[in-house]
Amino acid sequence: MRLTVLVDNNSNIAHFLCAEPALSFCIEDGYRKILFDCGYSDAFIKNAYQLGIDLSDVTDIVLSHGHVDHTGGLARLQSLYLKISRVGFPICVKRVTAHPDIMKPLQEDTLANKNIPQLCDLFDVSLTKDPRYITDNILFLGEIPVKDETRYRHRDDSSLVYTSPDGLVIISGCSHSGLINIAEYAKKVTNEDRIAAIIGGIYIGNNHENDIKAIGEYLLREHVPAVYPCHCCDLETKLLLSKYVPIKDVYSGLAITF
Template sequence: MNLTVLVDNNVYIDHYYLGEPALSFYLEDGDEKILFDTGYSDVFIKNADLLSIDLSQVTKLALSHGHNDHTGGLKLISSIFTKEKPQIIAHPLTFFPKKEEELVIGSAVTKEELKENYELVLTKDPVKLSPNITFLGEIPELVDFEPRKQVGETKLSDHFTPDYVLDDSALVYEGHDGLYIITGCSHSGISNICEYAKQVTGIQTIKSIIGGFHLFEEDQQLDKTIDYFEKNQITTLYPCHCVSFQAKAKLHYHIPIEEVGVGLQLEWH
């Protein structure tokens, strides 16, 4: 399986790609070409062109959750997928309106608009995207130090109510030597995601994680997350997007982390 970072907050020195506070990955596994999130704007398209990645060949588009730094590019996909349309996979709550105070933070494209042109699979259950990659669906709370936290509000009926981002999901790749976790923002908790990936696959070894961990403060949750990583002997970490410098520094003190930036390419077996 090959993974390329199309969008991240960070860009490498002397590599002339575009960055934005958002996330998008491109994955290839066998015949499946998967776009995981679309960033905030057209940056994922521009960077794909610079990296010689033909997004028109994408067979599946999976969304980690409904926030606009992961779904913003959806309003541009009609310019990419003019012939073959990818299947779009997401949690059922992904496209409900979301706001933080008066700021709109949800998808600019509705599920009704997408259904007009795409096969839209909205599922809480895990779904195979390729022979080795699974979309995890709704992540349960499996550890005691990662309670769901409110991020703004969502409108599920007539009124806005607190949003605990139940639509937050992730991908897991089953490699020859264990699991590789691919996250968007980890609102559901990075350790919860890892534990659920183990449940879904039946594989207990986690080799690596890439994506947003949603860790910002030097607090008890960060300490217990580090402890979880160490107990599970996860030796390769690629934290990006929504991980603060302070959190990365403390992680690195215990488990050496890798720098992530647009253009990073990983090959997992």
């Protein structure tokens, strides 16, 4: 499986790609090409073009949750596909997988995308609270059981998990369900105990040191060999986590093979 960061908050001089406070990954596994989140603007489309990644043959779009920094670019992607198909190039139907509550944004959630576009028939929308396999080895977790009730506002939050020969690769949007909850649920659903890597946003509200410490201790206990915190994960969180596990840099254009 190959994961390419199409857009992230961070950019670097090796690529000169756009950065924005948003997230989008392109995940290639066998003959399927999965777009995990669509960023905020069309930056992920421009970066994909610069990277030579063709988005017209994407087979699946997975949305981690309904925040604008993960779904804002969906309308731009639809416009691109309609433009391509209007000039006569065939566009395959893309299956869109997300939690059903993504369509019911909470008014009080200021980041919730209240205007998720009406998707045309190039998109086959498939909403599920249950875990669902996207490929033989990539699973959409659906609704993640959350013990901490304060996190209830983000019930549409989900993640992908890839079962590699070395263990699980957890791919998260913002980890609003809590990273430990996500990892434990991923282990339970896949029946695999080893975690090979974690990549994605790790959001800690108001930077609670105790929460970060609990995550660090958990990752250490689980012997996670590589963590790629990005997007909404701030520097202080990364520095604290680095006391427990190896922390890797993430930026638009980074490509990793698991």
